[in-house]
Amino acid sequence: MKITYKNSQYSALTGETVLDTLLRHEVAVPYSCKAGVCNVCVMVGDHQEHSISATNGLKNTLVRQGYFRACQSITSQDIKLQDTENVSLFSPASVMEKDFLAPDVCRIRVRPATDLFYHAGQYLNIRMPNGEIRSYSLASLPTQDEYLEFHIRKMENGIVSSWLFDDLDVGQKLDIQGPFGDCFYLPENENGDILMIGTGTGLAPLVGILRDAISSGHNGRIQIYHGGRTEPDLYMHKPLLELSNTFKNFQYFPCLSKPSAPLEDTMFSSLASDLAFFNNENLKGSLVYLCGSPQMVKTARRKAYLLGADMKQIYVDPFITKNLRGGELETSLPASIGNDRRNRL
């Protein structure tokens, strides 16, 4: 059996784990417990044929992408290991459509120059001409949409978001890289109940996941709680209301924290997460998706876990707004780039 890593091939001895093969060849890879506990040695391979202990306990969406514990996998077939630190290249995409959904939110649809394999709910990095890079979640569905869709919220002093919101026109090009992230739908969960909570443009990946679930014929109940301050923040109100009328197993709960009276009778005066957990006191067996402000994601994650959700079934995408001293950087950056990778296992 051959193990390929960083352009070199290594032969595995019979019964030898991937990690042991690499270490025997004096390849420097991170590891710690060698017992399948610490997850330090997690790698990404080009197939998913591993012993159970190599993937047991990892999120299913990561296993699907080839993640496994090198210390627990005894190779039964050749495997190519991805260099997880290797950054994939940017490729061009051109803007097909641009609409304004709210005073501070626009929808941009782009066509990539080369086909992109992704799951609805993942995110891409967008690079603007001056080199600034930010991450944005995908709201499109690869099986139905020919375009990639992003919901961009214009941030105060936001370099990239202002460029996307104010300057970018139809026909122009931008560079994309990805996809990244493990917040997406898996068809094997078709009978599970899905609870989704999103604040602001955290709705974007949830819309993609919702459409993916519906088009996969999801049987379980699906709920989306979208939170904003005032009415314009609920920028997908009408289409989601229509979807909830069309599909019996989908319910949409638009929530406002500072509604201007009087409240439309389809809306709720509440924090999205408060109403979600009030309506769902037992989350055992449920799939939970949380996207948006890091504070909401953090508290809702703990709450969902304490209400019985399995930690592996809670998928999160915290939108981190960078605001470094000096006021330079900004916008919606999922926290999962680089060093944070292990924390999402």
Next chain:
Amino acid sequence: MSGSLFDQIGGQPAVDAAVDIFYRKVLTDSSISDFFEDTDMDAQRDKQKSFLTMVMGGPNNYSGQDLRTAHAPLVEKGLNESHFMAVAGHLNATLKELNVPTNLIEEIMNIAGGTADDVLNR
């Protein structure tokens, strides 16, 4: 009965089941949950798992020094024996909930109790 403590208790699946119950108990106990306020839940749960694997006699590379270093910031925040006892109580209750035989619980609690000085940096 034969085999190591880890095997007798049911190996890794038993540890996984225990982590789930144990971590929920710890997070809902207001007398200690503050110490877990700022931690990353995944990382925290991994640590709980390593800890339970260790006290249940499983493969681990825990050292007393690791425990000291990891808990030093918490000791500075006021972590003391009462907190340690509260966590130990949750461990005991978790094992009982999983119907672990009394003699094994005793063995596990002894191992856990043996970490007190390192955890509390005494």
